[in-house]
Amino acid sequence: MKLNGSILRAVLCGIAAGGLLAGCGGSGDIKIAPVTTDSSTDNSVNNSNNVAAPVANPCASNGEIQGDFEAPHCMYSTAFADSGNNITTDMTLVELDDDGAHVFNGSLFIGNDYTKEDLAAAGIAKGGDGPKLTIEAGATLAFLDKSKFMVIMRGSTISAVGTAAKPITITSLSDVNGTLASPEAYSQWGGMVVNGFAVTNKCSYTGTRGATDVALEAGAYCDIPSEGSLGQDANHYGGTNDEDNSGRMEYVIVKHTGAEVANNDELNGITFGAVGSATVLKNMQAYSTYDDGFEFFGGSVNMENAVLVYVADDSLDFDEGYNGTITNALIIQAETTGNQCIESDGIGSYKNAEAADLARNADFVTRKLNSAPTVLNMTCIYSPNEGKNGVAPHSSGAGLRFREGIAPTIKNALVIGTGLAEGDTGNNWAIRIESDESASAFTAGTASITGSVFAALDKSKGTIGTADVDAFLALAANGSSVFADVTTVPLDATATADTGLVLLEGTPPIYSVDAATSTPVGAPVVSDADTAPAFTGALSAGATDWASWAYGIYEGNRGQALWFE
Numbered sequence: 001m002k003l004n005g006s007i008l009r010a011v012l013c014g015i016a017a018g019g020l021l022a023g024c025g026g027s028g029d030i031k032i033a034p035v036t037t038d039s040s041t042d043n044s045v046n047n048s049n050n051v052a053a054p055v056a057n058p059c060a061s062n063g064e065i066q067g068d069f070e071a072p073h074c075m076y077s078t079a080f081a082d083s084g085n086n087i088t089t090d091m092t093l094v095e096l097d098d099d100g101a102h103v104f105n106g107s108l109f110i111g112n113d114y115t116k117e118d119l120a121a122a123g124i125a126k127g128g129d130g131p132k133l134t135i136e137a138g139a140t141l142a143f144l145d146k147s148k149f150m151v152i153m154r155g156s157t158i159s160a161v162g163t164a165a166k167p168i169t170i171t172s173l174s175d176v177n178g179t180l181a182s183p184e185a186y187s188q189w190g191g192m193v194v195n196g197f198a199v200t201n202k203c204s205y206t207g208t209r210g211a212t213d214v215a216l217e218a219g220a221y222c223d224i225p226s227e228g229s230l231g232q233d234a235n236h237y238g239g240t241n242d243e244d245n246s247g248r249m250e251y252v253i254v255k256h257t258g259a260e261v262a263n264n265d266e267l268n269g270i271t272f273g274a275v276g277s278a279t280v281l282k283n284m285q286a287y288s289t290y291d292d293g294f295e296f297f298g299g300s301v302n303m304e305n306a307v308l309v310y311v312a313d314d315s316l317d318f319d320e321g322y323n324g325t326i327t328n329a330l331i332i333q334a335e336t337t338g339n340q341c342i343e344s345d346g347i348g349s350y351k352n353a354e355a356a357d358l359a360r361n362a363d364f365v366t367r368k369l370n371s372a373p374t375v376l377n378m379t380c381i382y383s384p385n386e387g388k389n390g391v392a393p394h395s396s397g398a399g400l401r402f403r404e405g406i407a408p409t410i411k412n413a414l415v416i417g418t419g420l421a422e423g424d425t426g427n428n429w430a431i432r433i434e435s436d437e438s439a440s441a442f443t444a445g446t447a448s449i450t451g452s453v454f455a456a457l458d459k460s461k462g463t464i465g466t467a468d469v470d471a472f473l474a475l476a477a478n479g480s481s482v483f484a485d486v487t488t489v490p491l492d493a494t495a496t497a498d499t500g501l502v503l504l505e506g507t508p509p510i511y512s513v514d515a516a517t518s519t520p521v522g523a524p525v526v527s528d529a530d531t532a533p534a535f536t537g538a539l540s541a542g543a544t545d546w547a548s549w550a551y552g553i554y555e556g557n558r559g560q561a562l563w564f565e
Contacts, residue, residue, distance in 0.1 A: 058096060063089040072100030073176075082106025084232030086113075086153070090131050095138035095166065101176045102141045107148045107190070111156030113234045115223040119155070126197055127245040127276065130156035137251070138166030142176045142189075146259030149190025149228055149267055151235045152246060154197060154274075162251030164283075164548040171255040180256070183552070183559025184310050184334055186290040191257035191267030193226050196246045196275040197239030200224055200298030201321035201369040202348040205240070209321070209368040216240060224297070224320075226273045227266075237273030242300040242323075244276025251283045253551055258290030258312065268292040269311070275301040277324065283545075286311060287552050290393065292343075293331075296322040296373075303327070309552040310334040313394045314343035315380075318373045318406065321348070321364075325374040330510065330538040330546070331381065332553070335419065335563035338383035339394040346370035346405030346437065361405050361437055370437070372446075374409040379512065379537035381504075381564070384419035384428065384490070399430040399456065405437035407447040414512055414537030416493045416503060417456030417486075418564055430456035430483075431469055439464045442472065450479025453536050455493060455503055457486050492564075505541065508553060508565045512537035 059067030059074035062081060067074040074096065081087055086109040093102050111130035114122050124130055130153060135141070139162075143150070150170065152158045162168040172188030174180050180188070199209055203222035207213030216222055222238035229235050254269045269286030270293075277300040285307040286293035293308040295317040306329040308315040315331045315338075331341045347364050351357035364370045383397030399415040402408055415430050431454060433439060441447035442464045452473075454460075460469035460483075470483040484501060493503040505511050512535040539546055552558045 058094055060091050060093050060102070062087050062091060067102070072096055072098035074100065074102045076102065076104045076106075078106035080104075080106070081108050083109055086111060087133070088112060088131055090134070092134040092136065093139050093141065094136045096140070099140070102139065103144070103173055103176070104141065104148065105144045107150065107233070108141075108143075109151045109153060109235070110158070111153030113153055113236060114155065115236050116221045124155035126241060127155060127157050127247065127279070130154075132157045132159060132247070135160040135168050137162045137168065140169045140171065140176065142171055142173045144173050144189070146187050146189055149193065151193040151226075151228075152195065153235055154195040154237055154239075157245065157247035158194065158249060159247050160249045160252050162283075162549075164251060164545055167251040167253050167283075167549045169253045169255065171253075175256055184288050184337075185256055186288050186310075186312060187259040188256035190228065190259050191289065191291075192254055192270045193228065193235060193267070193273065194246050194270065194275055194279075195226055195235055195237035195273040196279065196299060196301075197237075197241045197244040198274040198276040198299035198301075199240060199242055199321055199369070200238045200274045200348065201364055202298070203238050205367070205369065207367070209242070209323075214240060224273065226297075227268070227271050237275075237297065239274060242276055243278050244274075245278035246275050246301075248280040249282075249284060250280070251549055253285040253287060253549075254289075255287045255551070256289070257286070258292075266291040268295045268317075269308075270294050272296045272299060272301060274320075275299040277301055283549065285309070285550055286315075289313075292317040295319070296324065297348075298322055300324045305546075306330070307546070307550045307553075308332070309550075310337070312337040312339070312392070314340045316342045316344075316375075318342070318344035318371050319348060320345075321369050321371050323368075323372045325376065326378070327376045328538050329375060329378040330550075331379065332510070332562065333381065333383035333397055335383060336385050337392045337394070338385060338397045339392075340398050340401045341378075341380035341382055341415065342375070342400045342402075344371060344373065344402055344406045344408065346372075346403075346407065346435075350404035350435075352435070365405060365407070365437055365441075371406045372408070373406075374411075375413065376411050377538050378410070378413040378415075379510065379539065380413065380415045381493075381510070382415075382417055382428070384417070387427070396427045398428050398432065399454065401429075401432045401434070402438050402447075403434035405435055407438065407441035408449070409447065410449040411451055412536050413449070413452040414503060415452065415454045415456070416491070417458065418491050418493050427458065427461075428456065429458045429461045430454040431460045431473075433460075433462040433464060433469050442478070448479055449473050449481055451536065452479075452481040453484065453503065454481065455484035455486055455491065455501065457489060457491065459483050508562050510553065510562075511539060511541045511543070514540065
């Protein structure tokens with residue numbers, strides 16, 4: 001059904017703050033039907049009494065077809081864009097008036113999926129060689145269903161620069177037209193993938209990463225299929241350039257993602273495949289996604305101000321040699337869903353059963369090909385759910401999990417397992433360190449967790465040397481992290497119910513208590529005066545910018561209150 005712009009405007013008498021289109025006069029919600037064909041639209045009025053100027057079409061063009069403007073929305077059919085029908089020219093999506101959205105009935109792939117010798121033949125060697133997608137501040141993109149997703153191909157770039165007053169939202173049609181079953185609904189569309197030419201340890205290299213001699217082995221290519229890569233959905237990542245540039249994303253919110261697409265893959269909020277450090281990621285949010293929030297496969301890209309709310313699986317996931325830095329991460333799991341705040345692996349295709357496997361693992365660590373992420377200033381409030389035996393779709397809600405040769409650097413983290421009831425046996429560990437290589441990194445000092453506070457009924461799993469994880473990390477020599485002796489359940493980290501353990505304050509209670517006043521737990525040692533604030537965690541009460549743009553947390557910009565308020 002095509003909706004005449006003037007008729008649609010006449011019935012749109014109210015638009016909810018969350019982007020829901022509400023009808024009036026008993027007409028109910030406005031339903032936007034999928035567009036299956038493109039045609040030009042004549043919005044002019046011409047009769048014997050007057051001639052009105054045509055309404056300008058603000059919709060994007062793919063170089064041959066312009067989207068169909070059905071006010072306030074721009075509608076794009078599968079003839080405009082879909083997997084196998086990639087966008088191969090520069091394209092701009094503008095902010096639309098009246099809360100309009102750019103609605104895609106197909107997937108949106110920017111650039112072609114060049115691999116092996118095809119890259120050189122096409123002149124694609126780095127980010128910027130392919131087409132560029134520009135998304136203006138305040139724009140909204142919406143996708144039809146869970147089989148549709150969005151990919152920035154290797155060599156292509158994205159410029160999605162919103163502002164605190166006008167963030168960019170990438171979401172589902174069900175979110176735009178108001179048919180979500182709940183504010184926490186996920187799997188409404190696939191998700192987003194950004195691919196680059198940086199290092200992934202699933203490829204074969206010579207030399208040491210970060211040195212001038214690092215290169216692919218003779219005759220080797222680096223074409224790793226990304227999640228959702230199959231047939232016409234094919235997309236690949238990987239290379240040797242850790243400084244590759246896939247573009248810029250600021251004040252971008254990705255909502256209601258995470259669905260199984262091609263190759264039986266479950267997409268994340270955003271998947272970053274070998275994205276390089278010249279890419280800029282600031283003020284990014286993943287809201288309500290079935291799989292991971294932000295997942296990094298290799299690469300060196302950094303992210304500043306990451307907000308992850310209601311991620312059903314792992315909020316941050318690192319693998320295949322990722323060595324970038326995440327600065328200021330606020331993670332809030334839902335009451336009944338959520339796995340790890342951080343799940344991370346050091347070596348892709350990790351094995352430790354045979355001597356050859358152990359030698360390969362050691363070689364990767366020596367040549368700095370294993371994952372070595374840095375996370376500065378993080379708040380992790382994780383779910384009390386008990387995993388697949390309960391109501392959650394994944395494993396138990398938990399804090400930090402490091403395995404398979406990863407060597408993390410964590411500074412000034414606040415990890416809270418709140419809401420657990422007495423008798424719960426859900427393995428809700430605040431921290432879990434696995435693999436001999438990871439444990440060895442902590443004893444060698446190439447991995448560290450410093451200036452952090454852990455408050456949970458299940459403190460830790462694993463050993464470092466001969467000590468439990470919590471005993472090792474609490475030592476002054478290893479950073480003086482604090483492990484609260486939680487005995488009262490359910491744990492309330494605010495002053496509301498447990499005055500003996502106050503870690504959070506504010507409305508909602510997500511702000512860290514100043515280190516100088518957190519005497520019930522003990523103030524951790526500030527591990528780096530140059531980068532560490534005077535509080536532990538992601539934000540203090542003065543972090544007003546978060547309130548101005550992040551969705552789902554603050555009253556007036558959310559569908560429901562946080563469950564622990």
